[in-house]
């Protein structure tokens with residue numbers, strides 16, 4: 001099965017993180033996610049991240065730091081998540097696609113419903129940001 005390469009942005013402000021909820025009709029629908037999306041064939045991961053965060057939540061990235069990479073097989077889809085912490089940006093994140101969205105205390109996101117691949121991200125975030 002082909003692996004989908006995804007650029008993922010962990011948008012943080014102090015000890016808070018910005019999450020959006022995936023549309024119910026999407027793959028892994030209804031679950032909370034870090035904004036992001038597929039890397040197109042003509043772009044770098046950094047370009048994809050900048051484009052997706054602009055398209056999905058309307059911010060311009062000023063600085064981002066590589067955080068981790070996760071490969072996960074959902075059975076119906078194989079993904080490689082290239083995850084960055086985005087802690088400097090212009091604008092206030094706001095979902096342009098009408099998704100549910102919220103700033104959460106990083107210490108309080110344990111019980112949210114995330115795609116399985118995200119559990120390792122949550123764990124590492126809590127170690128580094130609390």
Ligand SMILES: Nc1nc2c([nH]c(=O)n2[C@H]2C[C@H](O)[C@@H](COP(=O)(O)OP(=O)(O)OP(=O)(O)O)O2)c(=O)[nH]1
Nearest residue numbers: 006008027028033034035036037038079115117118
């Ligand atoms: N954006 C994002 N995707 C995630 C996360 N965790 C996770 O398993 N994924 C998976 C779900 C999807 O299969 C894939 C991302 O695809 P996507 O649907 O967001 O891609 P996209 O924004 O380019 O959307 P589209 O063009 O297909 O509508 O990665 C996450 O935290 N954020």
Ligand SMILES: [Mg+2]
Nearest residue numbers: 035036037038
């Ligand atoms: Mg997306």
